[in-house]
Amino acid sequence: MAKQKLVLIGNGMAGIRAIEEVLKLSPEKFEITVFGSEPYPNYNRIELSKVLQGDTKIDDITLNSWQWYEENDILLYPGETVTVIDKDRQRIYTDKDRQVDFDKLIIATGSVPFMLPLPGADKDGVTAFRDIKDCENMMDCANQYKKAVVIGGGLLGLEAARGLLNLGMKVDVVHIADYLMERQLDKTAGKMLQSELEEQGMNFLLEKQSAEITGQDRVEGLKFKDGEEIEADLVVMAVGIRPNISLAKESGIPVNRGIIVNDYLETQVPNIFAVGECAEHREMVYGLVAPLYQQGKEMALKICELEGEGYEGSVLSTQLKVSGVDVFSTGKINEDEGTKSIKVFDDWKGIYKKVLIDDGKITGAVLFGDTKDGNRLLSLINKEAPIEEYTDTDGADAAGTNLVAEMPDEEIICGCNGVTKGTIVESINSQGLSTVEQVKGCTNASRSCGGCKSLVSELLEHTLGDEFDQNHKESICACTTLSKEEVVEEIKAKGLTHTKEVMNVLGWESEEGCSKCKPALNYYLGMLNPKEYQDEKQSRFVNERLHANIQKDGTYSVVPRMYGGVTNSNDLRKIADVADKYEVKLIKVTGGQRLDLLGVQKEDLPQIWSELDMPSGSAYAKGLRTVKTCVGADFCRFGTQDSIGLGVRLEKKFEGLNTPHKVKMSVSACPRNCAEGSVKDIGVVGLDGEFEIYVGGNGGTHMRKAELLSKVKTEEEVIDTSAAFLQYYREDANYLERTSAWVERVGLDQIKSVLSDKKTFIDLNHRMNEALSVLKDPWKEALEDQNILKDLYQNVKVPSGSH
Numbered sequence: 161m162a163k164q165k166l167v168l169i170g171n172g173m174a175g176i177r178a179i180e181e182v183l184k185l186s187p188e189k190f191e192i193t194v195f196g197s198e199p200y201p202n203y204n205r206i207e208l209s210k211v212l213q214g215d216t217k218i219d220d221i222t223l224n225s226w227q228w229y230e231e232n233d234i235l236l237y238p239g240e241t242v243t244v245i246d247k248d249r250q251r252i253y254t255d256k257d258r259q260v261d262f263d264k265l266i267i268a269t270g271s272v273p274f275m276l277p278l279p280g281a282d283k284d285g286v287t288a289f290r291d292i293k294d295c296e297n298m299m300d301c302a303n304q305y306k307k308a309v310v311i312g313g314g315l316l317g318l319e320a321a322r323g324l325l326n327l328g329m330k331v332d333v334v335h336i337a338d339y340l341m342e343r344q345l346d347k348t349a350g351k352m353l354q355s356e357l358e359e360q361g362m363n364f365l366l367e368k369q370s371a372e373i374t375g376q377d378r379v380e381g382l383k384f385k386d387g388e389e390i391e392a393d394l395v396v397m398a399v400g401i402r403p404n405i406s407l408a409k410e411s412g413i414p415v416n417r418g419i420i421v422n423d424y425l426e427t428q429v430p431n432i433f434a435v436g437e438c439a440e441h442r443e444m445v446y447g448l449v450a451p452l453y454q455q456g457k458e459m460a461l462k463i464c465e466l467e468g469e470g471y472e473g474s475v476l477s478t479q480l481k482v483s484g485v486d487v488f489s490t491g492k493i494n495e496d497e498g499t500k501s502i503k504v505f506d507d508w509k510g511i512y513k514k515v516l517i518d519d520g521k522i523t524g525a526v527l528f529g530d531t532k533d534g535n536r537l538l539s540l541i542n543k544e545a546p547i548e549e550y551t552d553t554d555g556a557d558a559a560g561t562n563l564v565a566e567m568p569d570e571e572i573i574c575g576c577n578g579v580t581k582g583t584i585v586e587s588i589n590s591q592g593l594s595t596v597e598q599v600k601g602c603t604n605a606s607r608s609c610g611g612c613k614s615l616v617s618e619l620l621e622h623t624l625g626d627e628f629d630q631n632h633k634e635s636i637c638a639c640t641t642l643s644k645e646e647v648v649e650e651i652k653a654k655g656l657t658h659t660k661e662v663m664n665v666l667g668w669e670s671e672e673g674c675s676k677c678k679p680a681l682n683y684y685l686g687m688l689n690p691k692e693y694q695d696e697k698q699s700r701f702v703n704e705r706l707h708a709n710i711q712k713d714g715t716y717s718v719v720p721r722m723y724g725g726v727t728n729s730n731d732l733r734k735i736a737d738v739a740d741k742y743e744v745k746l747i748k749v750t751g752g753q754r755l756d757l758l759g760v761q762k763e764d765l766p767q768i769w770s771e772l773d774m775p776s777g778s779a780y781a782k783g784l785r786t787v788k789t790c791v792g793a794d795f796c797r798f799g800t801q802d803s804i805g806l807g808v809r810l811e812k813k814f815e816g817l818n819t820p821h822k823v824k825m826s827v828s829a830c831p832r833n834c835a836e837g838s839v840k841d842i843g844v845v846g847l848d849g850e851f852e853i854y855v856g857g858n859g860g861t862h863m864r865k866a867e868l869l870s871k872v873k874t875e876e877e878v879i880d881t882s883a884a885f886l887q888y889y890r891e892d893a894n895y896l897e898r899t900s901a902w903v904e905r906v907g908l909d910q911i912k913s914v915l916s917d918k919k920t921f922i923d924l925n926h927r928m929n930e931a932l933s934v935l936k937d938p939w940k941e942a943l944e945d946q947n948i949l950k951d952l953y954q955n956v957k958v959p960s961g962s963h
């Protein structure tokens with residue numbers, strides 16, 4: 161059957177996404193032709209803000225490469241504008257005298273920036289901020305001139321202002337209302353935003369009406385209606401957008417503010433559709449990608465003649481893309497009669513949260529300073545959830561637990577692309593995905609504003625556990641191009657002392673970092689400077705923050721330490737009592753020879769630790785887990801050494817040590833190796849009068865047999881050699897690299913050669929002892945600190961005797 165001719169006018173974000181949807185549904189049905197006024201393939205307009213802010217480059221914001229058009233047999237006419245639509249003949253004409261017939265036509269001409277019709281607005285140095293050309297124009301200007309004025313304190317104006325500041329310009333933002341982003345925020349949040357941005361160096365002129373742009377050929381200043389005048393070498397107008405409807409209107413397609421469409425994005429002319437910012441649906445025009453992508457989905461079904469529910473409108477949510485500022489709003493932003501609200505205001509920490517409730521249902525939210533709840537609130541508004549659904553779980557993230565672990569599957573992770581947690585987890589598991597880029601390619605999550613990248617990354621980590629991102633070792637993470645070695649060198653050379661400082665000084669792409677670099681930097685800083693460094697608990701993975709492993713059902717596990725796998729009746733009695741009292745669901749003997757109490761409620765953790773009064777077994781830690789031992793010479797007839805005694809000594813020495821990844825050890829008293837030293841990070845095997853030390857073994861997914869590092873005569877030598885090996889591993893390996901991968905990467909010969917140098921051996925031992933000297937038992941530490949108890953284990957029953 162001959163293919164139908166599908167023509168798209170507008171090679172932008174909404175139009176091309178709709179074409180992607182069509183290709184997914186009916187790849188063979190259409191012969192597709194695309195016209196775009198801009199001379200590029202479809203690019204991520206959203207990221208122009210990041211280009212201006214210096215966080216990415218124009219070359220890196222392409223969404224669909226030239227090759228993509230070719231591979232999908234799409235005929236693209238870049239730099240060509242459609243000038244006429246003959247709706248009766250079903251034909252379009254272009255500014256290059258081309259004419260093309262269509263069976264179906266999509267109009268996706270986007271918006272045009274609104275330019276204030278001020279006298280002087282045509283002078284050089286006056287620009288909008290809408291496309292690559294505007295962005296390049298501003299960047300060129302910043303090379304030559306010093307003073308910029310941005311008119312409009314909305315999302316676009318503030319993102320532009322931040323970019324111009326980054327480019328070294330002095331920036332005034334002129335705003336007509338009495339507070340910033342008045343369309344997206346309430347006054348409290350708007351004022352908090354203003355003071356945060358003032359601290360970043362922006363200057364604001366509020367309630368100002370511009371009257372004239374002054375200068376000869378080029379702009380020199382901006383005059384206001386009240387007579388005041390300010391200097392300007394560059395004026396950026398960011399005062400809103402207007403749907404680009406001129407082509408449709410002149411071609412006789414009914415328009416209002418936008419091109420009028422029904423729930424299937426059909427205009428009032430047969431076979432002509434409109435999607436994106438140019439379309440008006442139920443009297444609404446949208447200026448954010450999330451609704452435009454939802455429209456594209458529904459329209460594609462109709463175009464492919466498939467059953468769909470139709471587009472019913474969208475609840476909007478916005479997030480400002482300025483680093484160091486977390487602000488989010490969704491749905492309704494201001495109370496009216498009958499609206500109730502929940503408000504949290506912490507002036508000290510700069511946090512403000514407001515959730516609006518109408519008839520018991522959440523209808524809107526404004527968040528400043530802590531926006532982690534944003535997507536959850538959006539999901540709850542979308543499903544018209546009762547407020548209790550929010551309040552019952554409110555505080556989960558604030559308490560430092562793993563937000564993604566506790567999210568229900570239907571919760572949206574990527575607002576722009578409407579991708580839920582369930583979809584991402586399913587794709588990770590079924591397609592074997594292991595990086596954010598792969599998740600993006602497969603589900604579209606993080607493909608637009610990128611604001612959800614860290615959540616996607618956390619979800620990967622949560623789903624894959626220890627397998628997460630083992631492969632990507634070149635740069636620490638997507639926030640930087642620096643490798644671990646470079647970062648460590650810079651920390652040493654520049655004397656950097658905390659994670660934010662590292663990110664700032666070393667030019668991280670995101671000021672906040674991500675779930676990959678934050679724990680890594682926290683580790684490197686602590687490793688380099690154990691005595692002075694204050695561990696940043698918030699940078700650690702959830703299990704390490706809480707000193708307990710979160711389980712599938714949201715409960716936790718408690719594993720007290722049992723040195724060398726040895727216990728006694730007193731400890732067993734305490735464990736039994738605690739298990740009864742707190743209705744522990746399961747007591748399990750672990751592979752590391754200790755007891756795991758599973759199914760514990762988070763708020764019971766401190767009380768249980770207190771009643772057990774045993775050290776933490778660090779079963780959650782990137783650090784020493786266990787030293788497994790065989791029964792040894794005292795009881796076994798083959799035993800030649802005191803394996804239990806040595807195992808206990810080793811465990812007592814290294815307990816609580818932070819390492820790049822978990823470390824497991826064992827001691828066997830003869831080569832029968834009952835404690836399985838061949839699959840341990842360090843496996844000690846006793847012989848008659850000596851010991852063999854094996855390293856780099858792994859019994860997990862990446863099975864690896866340990867290799868012989870050295871033979872020594874005494875227990876002291878075993879301990880010192882283990883210390884030197886572990887310290888070298890701590891200093892040289894990448895964060896999250898197991899000894900097995902590290903030994904494989906650097907080679908055993910290299911490790912042997914380093915440890916064979918006497919001075920180095922002593923120095924490594926010295927640095928190890930320094931690191932060990934500052935360690936505290938984390939359970940005890942938590943019990944002794946009310947702030948930790950309050951911050952991490954909200955609603956905890958504070959154990960008696962703790963202060």
Ligand SMILES: Cc1cc2nc3c(=O)[nH]c(=O)nc-3n(C[C@H](O)[C@H](O)[C@H](O)COP(=O)(O)OP(=O)(O)OC[C@H]3O[C@@H](n4cnc5c(N)ncnc54)[C@H](O)[C@@H]3O)c2cc1C
Pocket residue numbers: 169170171172173174175195196197198205206207208209240241242243268269270271289290291316404407435436437438446447448449450452479481576609
């Ligand atoms: C700097 C900036 C930052 C933004 N940040 C965000 C954000 O963080 N989150 C968010 O959700 N949204 C953001 N947006 C808005 C988002 O980019 C738009 O909503 C989205 O690009 C609209 O898509 P569209 O396809 O409708 O229009 P566009 O992307 O504008 O595409 C329309 C295309 O059609 C072309 N065209 C017009 N007329 C014709 C014609 N007659 N013939 C041929 N081609 C034609 C235009 O040249 C244009 O390339 C931002 C916008 C800007 C400018």
Ligand SMILES: NC(=O)c1ccc[n+]([C@@H]2O[C@H](COP(=O)([O-])OP(=O)(O)OC[C@H]3O[C@@H](n4cnc5c(N)ncnc54)[C@H](O)[C@@H]3O)[C@@H](O)[C@H]2O)c1
Pocket residue numbers: 276311312313314315316317319334335336337340341342343368369370398399400401446447448478479480481
């Ligand atoms: N992070 C994001 O989601 C993001 C970022 C940039 C742009 N965008 C989108 O791009 C589009 C354009 O953004 P925008 O900020 O221009 O639109 P906007 O309508 O959101 O904001 C324009 C602002 O300009 C102010 N204004 C209007 N006339 C003025 C005047 N004469 N003088 C001073 N101020 C005046 C308004 O009060 C308003 O706050 C919007 O659809 C927006 O949603 C989104």
Ligand code: SF4
Pocket residue numbers: 790791792793796797798799800803828829830831832833834835
């Ligand atoms: S390793 Fe040797 S000494 Fe230890 S329990 Fe096994 S057989 Fe006995």
Ligand code: FES
Pocket residue numbers: 573574575576577605606607608609610611612613
């Ligand atoms: S939230 Fe914007 S890309 Fe995911």
